[in-house]
Amino acid sequence: MITQSYSLFKKDFSSELRTRYAINSLAMFIIVAISVILFSIGNETITTSLTGGLFWVVIFFTAMSGLARAFVSEEERGTTLTLQLIASPSTVFSGKLIFNLILVFCMNLVIALLYSALFEKFVVQNFSLFLLTFILGNIGLAVSSTIIAAIIAKAGAKGTLYPVLSFPILLPLILTCVQLTLFSFDGTSFEEAKFELAIVVGYDVIMLTASYMLFDFIWKD
Amino acid sequence: MSSYSIQSQKLSKLFGRRLIFKNINFSWSDTGIFGISGPNGSGKSTLVKIVAGLIAPSQGKIIHKNSDGEIIPEKLHNHIGFVSPYLVLYEEFSAWENLKIFAKIRGITLNEEMVIKYLAKFLLENRKDDLVKTYSSGMKQRLKFIFALMHSPEVLIFDEPTSNLDEEGKKSVYEIAREEAKAKIVVIASNEIKDLELCDEILLLEKFK
Numbered sequence: 267m268i269t270q271s272y273s274l275f276k277k278d279f280s281s282e283l284r285t286r287y288a289i290n291s292l293a294m295f296i297i298v299a300i301s302v303i304l305f306s307i308g309n310e311t312i313t314t315s316l317t318g319g320l321f322w323v324v325i326f327f328t329a330m331s332g333l334a335r336a337f338v339s340e341e342e343r344g345t346t347l348t349l350q351l352i353a354s355p356s357t358v359f360s361g362k363l364i365f366n367l368i369l370v371f372c373m374n375l376v377i378a379l380l381y382s383a384l385f386e387k388f389v390v391q392n393f394s395l396f397l398l399t400f401i402l403g404n405i406g407l408a409v410s411s412t413i414i415a416a417i418i419a420k421a422g423a424k425g426t427l428y429p430v431l432s433f434p435i436l437l438p439l440i441l442t443c444v445q446l447t448l449f450s451f452d453g454t455s456f457e458e459a460k461f462e463l464a465i466v467v468g469y470d471v472i473m474l475t476a477s478y479m480l481f482d483f484i485w486k487d
Numbered sequence: 488m489s490s491y492s493i494q495s496q497k498l499s500k501l502f503g504r505r506l507i508f509k510n511i512n513f514s515w516s517d518t519g520i521f522g523i524s525g526p527n528g529s530g531k532s533t534l535v536k537i538v539a540g541l542i543a544p545s546q547g548k549i550i551h552k553n554s555d556g557e558i559i560p561e562k563l564h565n566h567i568g569f570v571s572p573y574l575v576l577y578e579e580f581s582a583w584e585n586l587k588i589f590a591k592i593r594g595i596t597l598n599e600e601m602v603i604k605y606l607a608k609f610l611l612e613n614r615k616d617d618l619v620k621t622y623s624s625g626m627k628q629r630l631k632f633i634f635a636l637m638h639s640p641e642v643l644i645f646d647e648p649t650s651n652l653d654e655e656g657k658k659s660v661y662e663i664a665r666e667e668a669k670a671k672i673v674v675i676a677s678n679e680i681k682d683l684e685l686c687d688e689i690l691l692l693e694k695f696k
Contacts, residue, residue, distance in 0.1 A: 273591035277577075284579045344575035348634075350541050351569050352592045354561045361592075486543055486560075 274361025391453030525692030
């Protein structure tokens, strides 16, 4: 199944390079969102906690603008039936998840680099904690976004439904990641952050398990 | 000779409150061409999608069996070749790229010799490296048959197989259907008299309202 999922990911990657469905919208959104924040701040210095919060706000809305494409593009092009005929539901979900994981990691790496270059309060004291938060947060974001994208792909008002449905599901993850990011700015140790880390790990495991269990029902109409 | 069978047990399908059909029972086994006919909206496409495991019935069950026993729904796609007007191939890739991608996702090695033979049969050999988006609707329809045949499935399901095809294309489809039906189950859902003339048995859907 792993090889087949990887082949599906490669198909999506080649397709993305040719059609630029997600990459362009994500890149534009990152630039626009960070520019708007910089313009609104002006010459004022924002606090560390606000910087950490805004970092995840940009990540959340960027994910909302691009990650739904994994399934929505198949639905819009009418190729969902083709996928159903060539792969099992778990292969499809894994392939789409790999694509979204890589997209979310690349996208958030760019956001993190831009933040560290443009926001003076974006200074990480405990880099290992920040890195772990970044990795776990991205996994949770990719898993949740992928399964929500599969749910909304067949709906009429996809554009509205995606952030509306994602918000309550992603809220526990985003809030905990904001807290962990602030801990990493403060230089808090792993020991002190273990409760929040346990929440994020638990969230990732629950979402991943639930997604694989539910996807079969979502995929088969 | 195939030892494949498809059995339906009291199949019913509702979309919302609208009944499409109810209590369909049939048993197709081994080889032959089995037709599904009925007026527009009678549920031909819905029934073939249920048979292919693409959608679930509202009631009843469909059972696929081969010599190894009952086929689980997870694996059903490996045993079925499907052609439908609703099927869309990836337009940003060429025909050849599409077929290579499908083989990889299916986890099989593309039988290039067989695929080239089919490309020639469906008159697409010279256009195999062109993007699918440059194809006419008839060429796309012909490519769907290669998509359905490329993994040598035990069952072929053709929903309105001759739509968009010229006389030459229709002839190729009928030849393929007759040839494949010698060794496997071929299901044709259509209203075209010529398509139904190929069938050994015909299921009339208006009886199941």
